[in-house]
Amino acid sequence: MRRFTSLAGLIVALCTALPALAADLPTARPEEVGLSSARLARITETLTADVERGRIPGAVVVIARRGRIAYAEAVGFRDKAAGAPMPVDAIFRIASMTKPMASVAAMMLYEDGRLFVNDPVSKYIPAFAKMQVGVEQVNPMTGKSVLRFVPVEREMTMQDLLRHTSGLTYGNRGTTAIHQAYPTSSSAASREVTSAEFINRLAKAPLLFQPGTRWEYSFSTDVVGRVVEVVSGQSLGQFLDERLFRPLKMADTGFVVPATKVARLAQPFATDPDTGKPVTVPDVTVPPKFECGGGCAVATAGDYIRFAQMLLNRGSLDGARILGRKTVEYMTSDHLGASVTSGGEYGPGPGYGFGLGFAVRRETGQASLTGTAGDYNWGGAFGTAFWIDPKEQLVVVSMTQAPGTIRVHYRQLLKTLVLQALDD
Secondary structure, X not given: OOOOOOHHHHHHHHHOOOOOOOOXXXXXXXXXXOEOHHHHHHHHHHHHHHHHOOOOOEEEEEEEEOOEEEEEEEEEEEEOOOOEEOOOOOEEEOHHHHHHHHHHHHHHHHHOOOOOOXXXXXXXXXXXXXXXXXXXXXXXXXXXXXXXXXXXXXXXXXXXXHHOXXXXXXXXXXXXXXHXXXXXXXXXXXXXXXXXXXXXXXXXXXXXXXXXXXXXXXXXXXXXXXXXXXXXXXOHHHHHHHHHHOOOOOOOOEOOXXXXXXXXXXXXXXEOOOOOOEOOOOOOOOOOOOXXXXXXXXXXHHHHHHHHHHXXXXXXXXXXXXXXXXXXXXXXXXXXXXXXXXXXXXXXXXXXXXXXXOEEEOOOOOXXXXXXXXXXXXXXXXXXXXXXXXXXXXXXXXXXXXXXXXXXXXXHHXXXXXXXXXXX
């Protein structure tokens, strides 16, 4: 584990050459892009202290401003049990940070003229043509809950999938009979069934609500990934590799970690530090039966910051045009408005709506964290997160392998520590 004996040592480290990342963005001293070295040092100090306290095994954080990397630090352990230190190019299970990439894939097909945002999903997957909404009612005679079904008032559309207003859900988002009809994770199922089999099973479950009326985090992006496969004639992984990963030089991003790279795969603690329960994560060294758009990818922080910088650049990076600028503007605008509510306790967050693949901040105020109207973000269940602030020309990727509720703490912590380092 990298250790610093003083704040001065931290500042010196931040001002020297940054560690090498795959297909590096240009680098800069923090002060050259309006960041304070002394204040950025708080990130390293805080994460190092948390490693020493046994809160996280290790972490990698990369910050780019104005298109240049000003901070790229690895702390702690890639594998605590093995005593292996964390390299800056460690590979992480990024879980739901797969969703923005699958959403971009769908919008590339939109730009190709091969699908439209307002298309019904059944145009591509006929099993979704006659969905029903489940309605739970209490039988006044017995006091027991009874599930009945009503037809959809309109079919779910591609926009509903991309903004999570489809009516689909996750099995672990509630305890109703409707939730019990859903699996909890596509990542686990991807080791057992094909994408067609999984999506056709989803189509047999009742919807939680009428499409377009509510925001509910769900398997929607897994369906998006299947639509990409149907329209393109390729697996999701093949399409993303050809159209996104290779053009952006994201050499370590994909759906399996090959044997030649396993020594860089970050591992979680064996047990959760808060609950003491065993931690389970998917075995990403074995190719899945299907490459789920909702949560199956792996990546490095260096790769993901190239993806995020492409979005900040409104669709292009280093001469590779992935999306048109108007498409990126459309994706990163709020698509919920005031008429769509968030279901249950889980939502994009106070002050946030949702675009096509990202939570989008509506106002500078209202939210519980500092930020800027128009910034957008998402994270993964295993401890990874990113956000993009177009006004501040800022891109941040933070990665640890810490499943559980502790991940929410680190999303909040990193945003606070990064934004307090702005110094212009």
